[in-house]
Amino acid sequence: MCFINLANLFFVLFMLCRYVLDFAIxxxxxxxxxxxxxxxxxxxxxxxxxxxxxxPQNSTKRYVGIxxxxxxxxxxxxxxxxxxxxxxxxxxxxxxxxxxxxxxxxxxxxxxxxxxxxxxxxxxxxxxxxxxxxxxxxxxxxxxSFQQPSNALLPGLKLSSNKRSGTNNELTSWESPSNPSVGSFYLSVVKRINIVQVFIWNETRPYWRSGPWNGGVFTGIPDMTTYIDGFKGVDDDEGNTYIYYTVQSTIGFVVYMLNSKGRFEQIWWDDEKKQLQICWTSQESDCDVYGICGPFSSCNSQSSPICSCLKGFEPMNKEEWNRQNWTSGCVRRSRLKCERVKEQNASLDLKEDGFWEMKMVKVPDFPEGSPVTPDICRSQCLENCSCVAYSHDDNIGCISWTGNLLDIQQLSSDGLDLYVRVAHSELGKGSNKTIIITIIVIMGTFIIVSCAYLVWRASNHPDKIWHLIKSRKRNNKGFDQFNNGESPENSSQTVIEELSQVKLQELLVFDFERVATATNNFHLSNKLGQGGFGPVYKGKLQDGQEIAVKRLSTASGQGLEEFMNEVVVISKLQHRNLVRLLGCCVEGDEKMLIYEYMSNKSLDVFVFDPSKSKLLDWSKRRSIIEGIARGSLYLHRDSRLKIIHRDLKASNILLDEEMNPKISDFGMARIFGGSEDQANTNRVVGTYGYMSPEYAMQGLFSEKSDVFSFGVLVLEIISGRRNSVFYDDELALSLLGFAWIQWKEGNILPLIDPTIYNPNHHKDILRCIHIGLLCVQEHAIDRPIIAGVISMLISEVAFLPPPSQPAFIRRQNMLNLVSPIDCHTNSSLNTISNTTIHGR
The missing domain is CATH 2.90.10.10 (Bulb-type lectin domain)
Structure with missing residues (x-):
């Protein structure tokens, strides 16, 4: 009996050990x-x-996480x-x-x-x-899991960018503290011309920037060695750029989190308090918001106001600047030598330009690097008419800028010294108290005399002065400022004629106060994006209806024309694949368009984001392609007017709740007469990567120009890649070039976004690639019209001719193609409106 009990005991112990062993494994x-x-x-x-x-807190959903x-x-x-x-x-x-x-x-x-x-x-x-x-x-x-990070950067996790494949390993924020789904913000590594930076993006817009990486620190982050240590940057031989960090075991748990509001925070586990502590954050002040002060200005959180123009520059729009709306930035006050040298009387003033030194700043975005000494760096910039500033770092070398100086921030420590190019006449300007006092006295005297005169006129001729005031009010209000160089009388007549054509009374007219309330006084958190002629804000009316408000920047001389153009064009259009205009606001200097709000924002938000692209399967992308084509057909053939959009691109295709596409942004559209098929312009507008060659280089545009843009869109939608990205370092292939090479070699799989590929869809995807290549052929006469494109899309039996080589198969500098560098301001040059700048 004891033997049996002992055997049972051993059996129980054996099973218990096995269970514990399995649990341990x-x-x-x-x-x-x-x-x-x-x-x-x-x-x-x-x-x-x-x-x-x-x-998560305040949620009932279940997730799997670490x-x-x-x-x-x-x-x-x-x-x-x-x-x-x-x-x-x-x-x-x-x-x-x-x-x-x-x-x-x-x-x-x-x-x-x-x-x-x-x-x-x-x-x-x-x-x-x-x-x-x-x-x-x-x-x-x-x-x-390090290959598929969420919102946390952990020790050893490498953020990477591969310019060959266009792929990134990046962080994406949570939608909210109670919702871990992919939010609006993401953090990625960007390498431009040998200079590496880290960006936080809000959808597709830059939100924060680290400044250039010099091999040890990010030069735009003050006191980085105090708060942020252990970072390393590596370039491999396969086109990858890595940024990662390590932590000594004695320090404990340190992690960097991108929160749902777009802040990148260093978090440390306090073992004594048993809680996390925030040690550093990317956004300590408004100056950390990307480009808050606009171009050619600097942000200093210790100043009031925080934005100021660089030396030699003045606000582009003083009224907006005084209202602390700095987005339009500043413009140069005095022309540089190379701009004066070709003027007729240039011999009177040929003094050399100079440089104004700014110490300890986060240098501007879009830098170009070269490994030369500071002296050579300075002379190279001075000899190049396009160079507007330079800096130098011992590890990076020479850094120079040829475009707008954007996102400069005055730092309390560290940073780099920036040398801004200014005209010689600006170098001696300073704070001369005598001159300032004299100007104030003269202005004061003028104001007093003017007021006295008006009082005298009012007392002797009250009817005339009242007529004068009413006339002044009329001339300064609303659309009467749209004069395009005409006299006020002609301008007013032109506007009245245009308004009678579009029947403005049929649109809902919003007052400024209502729009400001809906957008929380145009708060930065409601900003959806920045168009070519002003910002766009999300708003909610008192009845709960959500709207999108396009606020025209009064700093843009061309913006008034584009605003008027958009009212004229879109008020005449109604189609399920075109965005709907709800109304407008014209009050004083304010010009705003109010649209229906698209909850899914724009197409580029999904197609170019690896985490969100999965939400668009092939059937949905196929539907979007067809919807864009039908909207374009309506513009070209089915509406009362023949309209060429001229700026078809992914960011101008909005998506409604059901992911149906709607073409938006008609500020650059052109209306054709009944017999017109082609026109010419001396001002080329549009976006790099989407413009047809005849338009970019000759100013010729027709419906075939829109067809070219549509073809680029088709290839971007299928591949999930931007056209304005290198896909081969040696050949410098654009997406069009990459697609053409793969097509000729009969190997299209590398072109297709892996998230949409299915052997069952192979034939249909191949057909759409074929159609896209037909649309981007170099010669306009070879491209199909949009009606033919739709026939090809909906009919499997429709014959598809073989495509010829696309235009721009190698990525080049479009500015050089359109207009050679020339500092002669009086010459007639085509210009390009580069409405989107992508950092990815």
Whole structure:
């Protein structure tokens, strides 16, 4: 009897040991036979990191994530955009060897999505917080969570940019503290002409910038060595640029988080207080917001107001500047030598330009680098008419700028010294108190005399003075400022004629106060983007209707024309694939257009974002392509007017709640007469990468110009890549060139966005690539009309001719193509309006 009891005891102990052993093996590992069910967890070997199911604060959804110490410090989320609705979730290894998250119905809602796996795999959580999928037999790492980061930069996690493939490894913010889905902000590494920076983007717009990386620090972050240490930057031989950091074990847990408001924060775990502490943030003041002061100005958080023009510059629009709306920036006050040298009387003033030194600043964006000494750097800039500023860093070398000086910030320490080019006449200007006092006295005397005269006139001729005031008010109000160089009388007549044509009374006219209330006084948080002629804001009317407000910048001389043009054009258009104009606001200097709000923003937000592109499968992209074509057909042939858009691009295609495309931004559109098919302009407007060659170089535009832009859009939608990106360093291929090479070689798979490819759709995708290449052919006569494009899209039997070589298959400097560098301001040159500048 005792023997039997002893045997039973050994059996129980054996089973208990086996259970404990199995549990120990599963403590940091998931296998095909060992799943993790909600609410189970696995932990790293050191016990610091946990993988499991969690519910964010103020939410009922369930997610799979990795956290440090407690669920309040989540640093990675698997099913960000596919939450579980209950606690039936399971994490396991699928039959094909991928790590997957399944719901209670055994549907896969998230997967590592690795091809060429085997069923013999396991997933393990390492002490570095990295979840690793490994092939057990060979030990080969198939996937790890550092390749798919969420909103946290961890030690050893490499942010990367590959200019060959156009791919990035970047951080994406949460939608909100209670919603881990991909938010509006993302952080990425950008390398332009050998200079590396880190950017935070709000959708597709820059929101914050680190300044150039010099091999040790980011020069735009003050006291970086005090707060931020251990960062490294590496370039490999495969076109990759990496930024990462390491932390000494004695320091403890340090992580960088991109929060839902776009702030990049350094967070440290205080072991004594058992809580996280924020040690550094990317946005300590309004000056940290990208380009808040506009071009050729500097931001200083210690000054009031915070924005000031650079020496030799003055506000482009003083009224806006006084209202603390600085986005229009500043313009040069005195012309440079190379602009004066070709004038008839230039011999009277040929003094050399000079440089004004700014110490300890975050230097402007769009720098160009070259490895030369400071003296050579200065002389090179002085000899180049296009160079407007230079700087020098011992590790970077010479840094120069040829365009607008944007996003300059005065720092309290560190930074670089910036040398801004100014005319010789500006170098001696200073604060002369005598001159200032004299000017004030003269102005005061003038005002007093003028007021006395008006009082005298009013007392003797009240009827005339009242007539004068009313006339002055009429001439200064609303559209009467749209004169385009005409006299006030002619201008008013022109405007009245235009307004009678478009029947402005049919549009809802909004007063300024109503629009300001709807947009929270045009608060920066409501800003959706920056168009070529002003910012666009989101607003909500008192009845709850959401609107998009395009606010024309009065600093733009051409902006009034574009505003009027957009009212004239879009008020006559109604089509399901065109954005709807709800009304306008014309009050004093303010000119605003009010549109229906598109909740999904613009096409580029989805197509060019690796995390959001997955939301557009092939059928949806196919529908978007067809919708853009139908909207273009309406403009070209079916509306009462024949309209050439001239700025078709991904950011001008808005998406409604059902992802239906709507063409927007008609400020650059042109109306054709009944017999017109082609026109010429001496002012080329549009966006680099979308313009046809005959338009960019000769100013000729027709419906074939829009067809070219449409073809670029088609290839971008299929590939998920921008046309204005290098895809081959040696050949400098644009997307058009890359597509053409792949087409000729019969190998289109590298061109197609992997997230949409399915063998079942191969034939249809191939056909759309064929149509796109037909649209971007170099000669306009070879391109189909938009009606022919739609026929090709909807009919599988329609014959497709072979395409010829596209235009611009190699990426070049469009500015040089359009207009050779020439400092002669009186010559007649075509100009290009570069309405979007992409940093990715």
């Amino acid at each position: 599963a403590i940091d590992t998931i296998t095909s036979s060992q799943s993790m069910k909600d609410p189970e967890t696995i932990s790293s070997e050191d016990g610091n990191f946990t993988l499991g199911f969690f519910t 956290w440090w110490k407690s669920q309040s410090t989540v640093i990675w989320v698997a099913n960000r955009n596919q939450p579980l609705n209950d606690s039936s979730g399971v994490v396991t290894i699928s039959e094909d060897g991928n790590l997957v998250v399944m719901n209670g119905l055994k549907h896969v809602i998230w997967s590592t999505n690795v091809s060429n796996t085997s069923s013999n795999t396991s997933a393990q959580l390492s002490d570095s917080a990295k979840l690793v999928l490994t092939e057990i037999t060979t030990g080969t790492i198939l996937w790890d």
